[in-house]
Amino acid sequence: MKKTVFLLASLFVMACGIQSVKAQPGNSASVGANATATIVKAISIDKVKDLQFGKIIADPTAAGQVAIQLDGSRTIAAGNVVLFNQGSDEQAASFKTMGTPGAGYYLVLPADGSVSLTGPTGSDPMTIEGFVHSATGTLDAATGEETFNVGATLNVGANQAPGQYTGTFTVTAAYN
Amino acid sequence: MAYKISAVTLRRIFGRYMISLSEIHKINIYVQIIFSYLFACMMACATQKMNAQVSATAETTAKIVSGLQITKEADLNFGSMFSPTSGGVTVTVDVNNQRAATDGQSSDLTITVAYN
Helix, strand or coil: CHHHHHHHHHHHHHHHHHHHHHCCCCCCCCCCCCCCCCCCCCCEEEEEECEEEEEEECCCCCCEEEEECCCCCEEEEEECCEEECCCCCCECEEEEEECCCCCEEEEECCCCCCEEEECCCCCCCEEEEEEEECCCCECCCCCCEEEEEEEEEEEECCCCCCEEEEEEEEEEEEEC | CCCCCCHHHHHHHCHHHCCCHHHHHHHHHHHHHHHHHHHHHHHHHHHHHHHCEEEEEEEEEEEECCCCCCCCCCCCCCCCCCCCCCCCCCEEECCCCCEEECCHHHHHHHCCCCCC
16 A cells, blocks of 8 residues: 555655656757667577487496597497497488578587487387587677587497487577 | 556555646556566567577487307318428418318328338
8 A cells, every 4th residue: 555655755756857847948958869770680499400319338237427528429438338330320410590690509419318218119219318419609790690510429228229319409599 | 568556555655745636647557667667678678588599300320230240150170191201381271171282392291100
C-alpha cells in the first residue's frame, strides 16, 4: 500500500512538473537529435559433418581411449585398443556458424561424460569426453561465417561388445 | 493487461486534494502506461535471453569390430627321417601335407639301411 501511494505521489509530482514547464510561454528551447538503430543478423549454427570414431577392436581385458583430432585423424589416447583401418570412416565433426561479419562469439561444447554412444542390445554404452574445437571465435569479416571442426575422445570398455554404436551431441554458439 | 486503481482508493489517497474524475482517469492512464512499459521491458529481456544462444546437433558413431581369432587344428609334424651323413638337408611340408627334401643331398634320405 505504501509503495502504491509513493508511486502515485511520484506520478503526480512528475505530471505537475511537466505542466509547469509547458506553462512558461516564451521561455522554452528545443534541440533535435538523431535516433539510430542497427539490426544485426542473429547468430546461427549448422552441422556440416558428424563425428565418427571409425572401426575399433576392443581389448579383451583392458579399457582404452580413441581420440579424433581436429584434423580428423585418430589416435589411441590410452589403453590397448586397436584401430582397425580397413573400411574405417573416422572423421572430425564440422559445424558452420553464421551471423554478423566480424562479430565475436563463443561456443559451448558438451561436458565430459555427458554424451554416450549406445550399441547393440545388452552392450555397455561408451562415453565421450574431451571435446575440442578449432573455431577462432570471430566470424569472417566479409562473409560473416566460420566453419570449424570438433574432436573428442571415446572411452572403450574392456571387451566392449562388437557392433555399431551411435549417439548425438549438441554445440551451442552465442555472441560475446 | 489492464491495471486500474478505483476512484474510491484514489480519493482515499488524495482525499484532501479534491481529486476529480478526469484526474482519476489520467492517473489510471499513467499507471497503465507504466505497467505496459515495464511488461514490455520484461518481455524484451526474456526474449533476448532466449535468442542469445543457438545450437546444432551432430551424430557421433563408432563401430566395435571383433578381434581376429585363431585356434590350432593340427600340429606340424615333419615325420621320421634319417640324419644326413654330411652337410644339411632341408625338409619341407607343404600346405597339402606333402613332404619333400629340397636340399641337394636329399638323396641321403632315400638311402635304405637295415638293421642286421
